[in-house]
Amino acid sequence: MADTKDAVALGPLEMLRWAWTQLTKMNTALFLLLLLAIAAVPGSIFPQRIQDPTKVNDYIEAHPTWGPIADFLQLFDVFSSVWFASIYLLLFISLIGCVLPRAAKHYRSMKTPPARTPKNFGRLPQHRTLTIPAGAGNLDAKRAIDDAAAVLKKRGYRVETREDAPGVLSVGAERGYLREFGNILFHVAMIGVLVAFGAGSLFGYSGQKVVVEGETFVNSLISYDSFDPGTNYNPDWLNPYSATLDSFEVAYDRQEGSPTYGDDIDYTAEMTLTDSKGESSTETLKVNEPIYIEGTSIYLLGNGYAPIVRVTNDDGSIAYEGPVVGLTSGMSYLSSIVLKVPDAQPGQLGFVGMFLPTGETEYGAPTSIDSDLYNPMLVLQSYTGDLGLDDGVPQNVYVLDVDSLEDLNTMAKGNGIVLDGSKPSVQLPEGHGTIEMLGVKRYVGLEIRSDPGRPIALVSFILLFIGLIISLFVARRRVWVRAHSSGEGADRVLTVEYALLARGEDPRLADEANRLTDLFASAWGLEFDEA
Structure with a gap:
């Protein structure tokens, strides 16, 4: 039997060289890319603290055993976690380690x-x-x-x-030789995509805002309905521009005999934008046609109706006056309405119900038979009591907890409130004043995004495509x-x-x-x- 010798132990320098060789292999880069995609999955499963800390706290309270473990594993901070950042950096280093030697070798071969x-x-x-x-x-x-x-x-x-x-x-x-250049260009573009993703995740943001016709949105943190900043984004960096919704028009299918008769088919929002220097311009916002200002993109996400309501106390003072945003459901734009009036006298008032663009009560329960404003109707139930707005606990403006309130007008009592063109106001019982519907406005749901990595991503995807075509056809x-x-x-x-x-x-x-x-x-x- 031949003599065998023990393998020579690798020293620290040899181990580092071996580790670098393994890291810069293309199959390692592909594995890390797959691992990064898998690592991002918990970010869509678990609530993220940077987006909604209240949901995270509620989740931990609802899961007293698993919740703290998930928090320790940084499942509520996936994209800023140590393990996600480690995979991202290793992939970045692996791609650079793959590309640079290949580029140097290709340059030498071109000179040979x-x-x-x-x-x-x-x-x-x-x-x-x-x-x-x-x-x-x-x-x-x-x-x-x-x-x-x-x-x-x-x-x-x-x-x-x-x-x-x-x-x-x-x-x-x-x-x-252009074929190998295409391969190198493809991998360089992949690095660019990673850079763009990192820049957007760290220094970008997105926010949502509901704007009623005639209202102005100012790009400040307090104006947003919800705001999702990047990991390292500082809200003080927001550019102070404003956007006013001048009008919102909806086009409907009115072709006789059409199976989609009455459906809305197009949306057009006319907006006045004023930048941080005070210069104004008029822009048209449509679905999939965003408008751009001060490095941000404004997208049209949704729309609906906001009936204008006035609540007057018995002494003639106005407790509330303004549009109430309705959450739409169904093709006919039937919308749920919640209104909280803490300044009402002699007690706070709360209203829940629905708005019907083309209201119909002839056949029983109120319903809407068309999406357009042919017969605007507001159907409400009223309650009085402590709304809990003075406790300092945040509340959902679209939800009214009626368990601790006294009902005044309800459908069960037969005195539900129905406001339309023929009866625009109703006297509330027990001296709680009156409620009126003064008109109806449209509102739009806007999403405002800032992604500093978007130009890098665009250029990278173009280069990636060019590199792929070159490597395939040359x-x-x-x-x-x-x-x-x-x-x-x-x-x-x-x-x-x-x-x-x-x-x-x-x-x-x-x-x-x-x-x-x-x-x-x-x-x-x-x-x-x-x-």
Whole structure:
């Protein structure tokens, strides 16, 4: 039995080299990319603290055992967690480690002359031998090689002529270096995508705001209904511009006999934008056609109706007056309404109900038969008591807890409030004043986004696509042509051999060989038979 020796232990430097080699392999980069996608999944499953800390606290309270464990594992702070950042940085380093050596190697190969001429062309996948009789076109080996080099240069090959032996001349040619350049460009663009993603996650933000016709949204933290900042974004960086919703128009399908008759088919919001310098402009906002200002994009997300309501106390003072945003449900824009009036006298008032754009009560329960404002109707129930607004605990403006309130007007009592064009106001019982519907306005739901990585992502995706196309359609090929004379006098012949080799699979290699045959014949002004 042969003697065996123990493997030599690797020192710290060798271990670092081994680790770097493993990290910069392409299969490692692909694995890390897959791992990053998997690591992002908990961010869509668990509530994130940066977006809604209240939901996180509620989740932990509802799961007393699992909640603290999930918090320790940073599942509520996925995109700023140590493990997510580690995967992201390792992927970034891996791609750079893959690209830089490949780029340096490719640069050196471009400076290196084409590979030496093989001795046996018959072993190559495409090879031809052309036998030219003496005196045909006054050709000799030197002129044949010079002409072949010129033809190959026109075909985009990088060429080098050489003398393999006395009287035997050859030319080596290569092309397709752009293919490797496309591969490198593709991976550089991947790095750009990672940079763009990181820039957006760290320094971008998104927010939502409901704006009623005639109202102005000011780009400050207090104006947002919800605000989701990037990990390192500071709300003090918000540019103080404003956006006013001048009008909102909806186009409906009114074609008789259409199966979608009455459905809304187009939305147009006219807005006045005023930048931080005080300069104003009018812009049109449509679905999938955002408007841009001060580095942010404003998108149209939704719309609905906001009936204008006034609540007046018995002494004539106004407890509330303004639009009430309704949450739409269904194709007919039937909207749920919640109104809280803490300034009402002699007690606080709360209203819940629904708004119907085209109200109909002829056949029983109120319903809306069209999305347009043909018969605006507001159906409400009223309650009185402590609304809990003075406790300092945040409340959902679209929810009214009626368990601790006394009902005044309800459908069950038969005195529910119904306001429309024929009856715009109703007296509330027990001296709680009156409620009126003064009109109806439209509102829009806006999403405001700032993503500093978006220009980088756009350029990176374009470069990624270009690199992919180049790497798929550019062929890497080598061509060698050799010429030598044999025989004497009338028996003298010039033998020209050439062969082609592809780097990788190239189904068009035979076509290239045929094309070169035609070009050589044209350059020499000859007609010959292939041997």
